Amino acid sequence: MTDDVLSRVAKLPFFAGLTPGQLRLLCEAGRPASYQAGERVFAEGDLADRFWLIEAGSAALDLRVPGRGDQVIETLAGGSVLGWSWLYPPYRWQFGAAARERLDTIAFDAAAVRNRCDADPAFGYAILRLFMPVITERLQATRLRLLDLYATSAQVGQP
Amino acid sequence: MSTETRGEFPPPVLIEAAALARLFDALHARGYTVVGPTARDGAIVVAELESAAELPYGVGVDTEAGRYRLRARDDQAAFGHSAGPQSWKSVLHPARAPLWSADRAADGTVIVREPVEHHRYALLGVRPCDLAAIGILDRVLTGGRHVDPVYAGRRDGNLIIAVECTEPGATCFCASMGTGPHAGSGFDLAMTELLNGDDHSFLVRVGTPAGAEVLAEVPARPADDAAIAQASGAVAEAATRMGRTMPAQGLPDLLTASRESPHWDDVASRCLTCGNCTMVCPTCFCTTTEDVTDLTGDHAERWRRWDSCFDLDFSYLHGGSVRTSGQARYRQWISHKLGTWHEQFGSSGCVGCGRCIAWCPTGIDITQEVAALSLLQMASDATDNGEER
Amino acid sequence: MSTSTAPAVTGSALPRPYRVVSRRVDTGDTVTLELAHDAEPLPAFAPGQFAMLTAYGIGEVPISVSGLPEPGDSRARRLAHTLRAVGAVTRALHATAPGAVIGVRGPFGTSWNVASAAGQDVVIVAGGIGLAPVRPVLQAVLAERSRYGDVVLLVGARTPADLLYPDELRRWGATAGVQVGVTVDRPSDGWTGHVGVVPALIPGARFDPARSVAFVCGPEVMMRFTARALLACGLPATRLRVSLERNMRCGVGWCGHCQLGPLLLCRDGPVVDYARAEPLINVREL
Numbered sequence: 001m002t003d004d005v006l007s008r009v010a011k012l013p014f015f016a017g018l019t020p021g022q023l024r025l026l027c028e029a030g031r032p033a034s035y036q037a038g039e040r041v042f043a044e045g046d047l048a049d050r051f052w053l054i055e056a057g058s059a060a061l062d063l064r065v066p067g068r069g070d071q072v073i074e075t076l077a078g079g080s081v082l083g084w085s086w087l088y089p090p091y092r093w094q095f096g097a098a099a100r101e102r103l104d105t106i107a108f109d110a111a112a113v114r115n116r117c118d119a120d121p122a123f124g125y126a127i128l129r130l131f132m133p134v135i136t137e138r139l140q141a142t143r144l145r146l147l148d149l150y151a152t153s154a155q156v157g158q159p
Numbered sequence: 160m161s162t163e164t165r166g167e168f169p170p171p172v173l174i175e176a177a178a179l180a181r182l183f184d185a186l187h188a189r190g191y192t193v194v195g196p197t198a199r200d201g202a203i204v205v206a207e208l209e210s211a212a213e214l215p216y217g218v219g220v221d222t223e224a225g226r227y228r229l230r231a232r233d234d235q236a237a238f239g240h241s242a243g244p245q246s247w248k249s250v251l252h253p254a255r256a257p258l259w260s261a262d263r264a265a266d267g268t269v270i271v272r273e274p275v276e277h278h279r280y281a282l283l284g285v286r287p288c289d290l291a292a293i294g295i296l297d298r299v300l301t302g303g304r305h306v307d308p309v310y311a312g313r314r315d316g317n318l319i320i321a322v323e324c325t326e327p328g329a330t331c332f333c334a335s336m337g338t339g340p341h342a343g344s345g346f347d348l349a350m351t352e353l354l355n356g357d358d359h360s361f362l363v364r365v366g367t368p369a370g371a372e373v374l375a376e377v378p379a380r381p382a383d384d385a386a387i388a389q390a391s392g393a394v395a396e397a398a399t400r401m402g403r404t405m406p407a408q409g410l411p412d413l414l415t416a417s418r419e420s421p422h423w424d425d426v427a428s429r430c431l432t433c434g435n436c437t438m439v440c441p442t443c444f445c446t447t448t449e450d451v452t453d454l455t456g457d458h459a460e461r462w463r464r465w466d467s468c469f470d471l472d473f474s475y476l477h478g479g480s481v482r483t484s485g486q487a488r489y490r491q492w493i494s495h496k497l498g499t500w501h502e503q504f505g506s507s508g509c510v511g512c513g514r515c516i517a518w519c520p521t522g523i524d525i526t527q528e529v530a531a532l533s534l535l536q537m538a539s540d541a542t543d544n545g546e547e548r
Numbered sequence: 549m550s551t552s553t554a555p556a557v558t559g560s561a562l563p564r565p566y567r568v569v570s571r572r573v574d575t576g577d578t579v580t581l582e583l584a585h586d587a588e589p590l591p592a593f594a595p596g597q598f599a600m601l602t603a604y605g606i607g608e609v610p611i612s613v614s615g616l617p618e619p620g621d622s623r624a625r626r627l628a629h630t631l632r633a634v635g636a637v638t639r640a641l642h643a644t645a646p647g648a649v650i651g652v653r654g655p656f657g658t659s660w661n662v663a664s665a666a667g668q669d670v671v672i673v674a675g676g677i678g679l680a681p682v683r684p685v686l687q688a689v690l691a692e693r694s695r696y697g698d699v700v701l702l703v704g705a706r707t708p709a710d711l712l713y714p715d716e717l718r719r720w721g722a723t724a725g726v727q728v729g730v731t732v733d734r735p736s737d738g739w740t741g742h743v744g745v746v747p748a749l750i751p752g753a754r755f756d757p758a759r760s761v762a763f764v765c766g767p768e769v770m771m772r773f774t775a776r777a778l779l780a781c782g783l784p785a786t787r788l789r790v791s792l793e794r795n796m797r798c799g800v801g802w803c804g805h806c807q808l809g810p811l812l813l814c815r816d817g818p819v820v821d822y823a824r825a826e827p828l829i830n831v832r833e834l
Contacts, residue, residue, distance in 0.1 A: 072739070075731075075741075077751070141745040141747070141748060148733070149676070149770055150677075152577070263604065268565065303801050305801060306557065306558050419831070446797065447797045461561075473795070474794065486833075
């Protein structure tokens with residue numbers, strides 16, 4: 001199982017910064033998981049007990065807004081990592097996620113990976129170094145969308 | 160149009176100052192509108208002249224940074240003054256000009272008409288710095304792919320009578336810009352004023368056949384060696400008495416390197432962004448357009464007027480301006496004039512006339528700003544070199 | 549340097565009459581006007597070039613061409629311009645009905661130089677109304693498909709309702725050998741496509757950065773972030789072209805308004821390669 005997961009994870013660039021040993025340790029906590037189009041991957045408020053590396057398909061991050069239903073915040077495609085609330089207490093999802101199209105992923109056991117990080121600081125640091133850019137890039141992208149660059153000066157700030 | 164001076168023209172002659180009246184007659188007889196300097200409203204301005212009597216005989220100027228006053232000379236020199244608030248762009252690139260008018264017929268077709276320039280201008284009293292400025296405007300407005308019709312129309316058939324300078328003003332620095340005080344080429348006739356006691360005459364050099372043809376109607380005598388030596392000596396000596404100097408080399412690189420210089424804050428604390436400098440500068444050419452219509456909407460016109468990069472709306476784009484701060488606008492003006500002009504038009508945009516220094520209400524001196532930027536750059540290079548060791 | 553070897557052109561200040569043949573509403577504030585020459589046609593416009601469009605009595609604005617000339621036509625008998633109503637002139641042009649006459653001057657500016665991408669992959673990234681000036685690039689590539697490698701079109705818009713040319717986007721996406729990626733900043737109900745910024749679509753696109761030419765057009769900030777992402781893939785800055793914009797009053801190098809450092813964007817742009825553009829657009833208030 002781990003070897004199969006290892007070969008699939010190695011095909012994607014996301015975890016390329018890990019040493020072969022670290023990659024094996026990570027993949028011991030991983031299993032393939034697939035979702036049908038429209039299937040919910042996790043719901044807002046649920047325990048963040050896993051995180052996913054998307055191999056193919058796309059997922060939508062959403063938030064339930066009273067009166068507006070499930071608002072899609074962002075979509076993620078193949079090669080991206082889904083979920084970072086598992087890194088910090090209270091380990092609860094701040095957003096929900098659903099498969100936009102059929103989603104093929106490797107799902108990792110969050111608690112197992114966290115325990116590995118605590119036990120092996122070098123591994124822990126390597127994992128954090130990979131997740132930091134994800135968070136900063138998503139923040140930058142969100143800030144760009146806040147700027148509402150496609151709006152005319154009359155439209156800026158209007159819905 | 161004037162062309163390069165040729166060696167095969169008649170040798171220089173001397174004409175009496177009184178003969179300038181005959182020069183005017185010759186020009187009028189050929190249908191020229193004569194434009195030259197005259198004293199009016201406390202300044203020496205560029206205006207249409209009916210006769211030689213309107214030249215500013217005996218009027219001198221007292222200029223410095225932020226200062227320009229007329230004063231009485233103790234002689235009757237007609238050209239004993241340095242650059243006034245106007246330049247030849249008042250004639251060749253006027254402050255307001257119609258570009259076209261359009262009329263819409265009942266079936267919706269639109270006929271567009273371009274105005275035709277009927278005057279032929281004789282420019283009398285063009286200083287070497289202003290001669291260089293005309294050459295620069297020629298390149299900007301007619302040297303590119305598209306020819307500016309207003310400028311081309313007014314420039315077509317010009318007769319240029321240059322006058323060399325023997326008394327530089329305090330703000331002049333043509334010598335360091337390589338544009339004067341000697342007139343080398345680009346004129347039909349070039350005059351150097353000579354005053355020896357009661358004797359008031361002009362040494363006249365011919366630059367083109369058109370110039371020679373006009374000069375032939377003015378009573379003249381061959382210039383003797385003494386007169387020629389006096390003229391060239393006075394001009395050469397003037398080159399050593401310039402009020403200011405500008406390091407004319409390396410400015411494009413200096414200004415590019417200075418884009419983030421702390422010096423712009425310093426200038427911004429003094430610059431009112433009033434745009435005087437752009438109005439008096441003989442090479443500032445920026446314009447904007449205004450479309451107007453009558454009440455029926457069937458007749459429309461486009462007019463062109465001077466604009467200034469100091470104007471807040473100059474760089475307006477998508478709801479706001481790109482250059483809103485005073486620093487950015489001053490930086491744009493000086494970096495264009497002395498720096499990027501080279502890449503855009505193949506020469507410096509500055510001719511060293513010193514008008515911007517005289518007409519700046521706070522006395523900002525373009526030569527001093529360059530010196531300051533230069534010092535800061537050398538200091539920063541020295542620090543870099545120090546760090547490398 | 550301005551002194552050109554091509555013969556000097558006169559009459560550049562006079563708008564030529566063009567009649568509006570059709571007016572198609574694209575989005576809430578954008579229309580595409582098809583124009584036909586009413587008198588002598590102008591020379592043909594290349595992709596990336598722009599016209600100065602005059603609404604008689606109101607004013608003039610620079611608008612890029614958003615379509616190709618008729619094949620084999622060396623004159624601009626027909627012109628297509630997509631424009632957005634943002635000011636007095638564009639509002640007037642936006643409202644012109646078929647049959648009305650507007651004034652056109654041009655062609656002005658540098659072109660996208662599509663032919664220089666022959667033998668390479670073509671990556672087109674457009675944001676908002678920026679899709680209009682690059683549409684002729686895609687049309688030119690598809691007209692001679694075998695000359696080019698993989699073709700990628702990535703489009704970003706504010707909302708699904710603001711997407712330009714949705715029918716064409718669908719048609720292009722269904723064309724073999726053409727990858728189309730579309731994303732919006734804000735989804736609306738029923739939107740099943742991507743949500744997020746346009747650079748996020750780049751990792752999912754298949755092209756060889758070492759053998760690609762990129763054509764990027766949109767708000768300047770969007771172009772900077774897109775360029776950063778493309779350069780990070782290994783695409784050289786000399787093969788990344790952007791379309792820059794500044795205030796233009798004449799379009800022909802006489803008015804001084806469109807300067808960006810040493811560049812006069814009506815003459816040295818609007819298409820500029822990123823190696824040249826990058827240091828200039830990163831200087832504050834240049």
